[in-house]
Amino acid sequence: MLVYNSQTHRKEELVPIEEGKIRMYVCGPTVYDQIHIGNARTFLSFDVIRRYLMYKGYQVTFAQNLTDVDDKIINRANDQGRTAADVAEEFSAAFIEQMHRFGIMDPDIRPRATREIEAMQEMISLLIQKGFAYPVPSGDVYFSVRSDHNYGILSGRDLDQLRAGERVEVNDEKRDPFDFALWKAAKPGEPSWPSPWGEGRPGWHTECCAMIHRYLGTPIDIHGGGADLIFPH
Template sequence: MQIYNSLSRRKELFTPAVPGKVNMYVCGITAYDLCHIGHARSAVVFDVLVRYLRHTGLDVTFARNFTDVDDKIIKRANEEGLTSQQVAEKYIDTFYEDMDRLNVLRADIEPKATGHILEMIALCEKLIAKGKAYATPSGDVYFRVRSFPEYGKLSGRDIDDMRSGARVAPGEEKEDPLDFALWKAAKPGEPSWTSPWGEGRPGWHIECSAMSEKHMPLPLDIHGGGQDLIFPHHENEIAQTEAALDKPFVRYWMHNGFVQVDAEKMSKSLGNFKTIRDILEGYLPEVLRFFLLTKHYRSPIDFTFDSMDEAEKSLKRIYEALSLARTERGRSKWSATPLPADVTAEFDTLDRAFDEALEDDLNTAAALGHVFGTIRLVNRLLEDKNLRKSAETLALLERLDGLVAKWMKVLGVFGREPEAFLSDLKECRIRRKGIDTTKVDALLEERKSVRAAKDFARADAIRDELAALGIEVRDTPSGAVWDVL
């Protein structure tokens, strides 16, 4: 498998340090608010990576942490009249609820920062002993950025350029404006722990270094997160970990691209901040997960409701084809009509191409393209009056079940019973569009009556009226059925 390594800025052949085993750490949430669509993208991307690596036979140990002590958590606790611990637990619970709905697997190891204070203190002590960090009179501990010559190797930033114009703020006790906090002296009303430098709490960056070292052998095979974490968080993780331990921290760095909303950066100030729960008020969770997989993970993805509608339509087409294929398999008689030789070959090619796309830096967008290619091939067979009855078509439809199971195992979509999904989708669209089903049923009943009376002009007028309401009517041998446009 080829993985784009953010450290080398190129694709590299992925080879675990220990053959057959993968240690993977991904930065989790700071638990102070509901998860937004950016959190959803990162979670889904690395969920698919874990799924695919396991699909290839690798033994993956996956860790994803929770930051449960932080300035933002403290601020939220003061606003809500809660303790920091209560706030963190509240939003960790909502994280699980949201991720379960998106079919994101639980991590094997889910460390919390507050459970690793001793490890963080020990790491700070190592850095101080080696001259890489220093304690201030007030009880803060800072990392000496100048003491780590490779600082900037992940982000590509030049330390001299960063230092230009940087100043130490009045009252700060930093030796250098670029030095960053490893430990913060306690302030009134904040959670704190006893340390060699007095009461205090950890800085953000030291948390992941301590937690990953505690639970996994270093270097980690893969460390992941959003692009926004490259600097300063991941850059600082590298500096403090490698300075303390004198060995490489991570072998492959992976970062997912940003999520925009209507072509703008998502932010509360712009009023375009979308939580997962906001989106799932109008769409099924599988639609959101599918949408997030339609772009390569390193590319930016633009969230719009139009793009969600398109994702919904695409997913609907796939499930409709799977439903039709399942119905067709119930046929009792099959002919000996042979399929064209290229049909089975194309089926095999599309299956291989699906795997090859994921082998190429987890290209889910290309993989989904091959899913659609397979569905188009199946539809082609089922639309041909002769080929749909062929026993060879039955064999391919039976193989399709295996492909769908693989797609679900790896991508985490297409795993529901088609009829159940399509029913839920219809109900979801009815709610989102505010359709009055009582009115629809009344119009359909009237249409049935006027058709029986051969008043086809009125029947056509009712069809137009239903279309104006966003309803599509199809006449079948068993009667009219309707769906939401």
């Protein structure tokens, strides 16, 4: 069986890390609205892949998250005079119902970001300890993209040829314009959690990494999602 490897940019034979088993993670939705047809296509495609691997005799462990804390959720809640938790719960339920209508199998593991805060903080602390991340006075914590020599390998993009601010907000506290937030300091009216760096919440880049590590272990065999996620991940 050949699969396309986003790291090497070519088709390669599927060789499981553990013989006969596949650990598979597919990025779930940010639950601030109904999903659209493009979202559904991604989830349906990976459901077919999962079913085919099972048909071929693999023991597949499939995890998919719900991102239930994010700027989009907070903005939607503020616009409607609701709490972020209410918005996230409404559209989490709507997403699951839509997947059932499509006949898509439930994941074996469906973690929610707001219930994994401790695991995220542990991962951020480890990255700081190893020199891959740094806290700043405002309470944010940033990942240092220049500390990872393989950053950009999936998308094939050269950081020196990209425009600062196109996908990452420019901030004077950053060591490099392309550094991105692993932890965001709390703002008035936003959901937040205590942390070693002050009250705040995770950046969405942190969530999948922490949940994969906790529930599937690393490395995994397949990490799926929309093509637009390849570069920031």
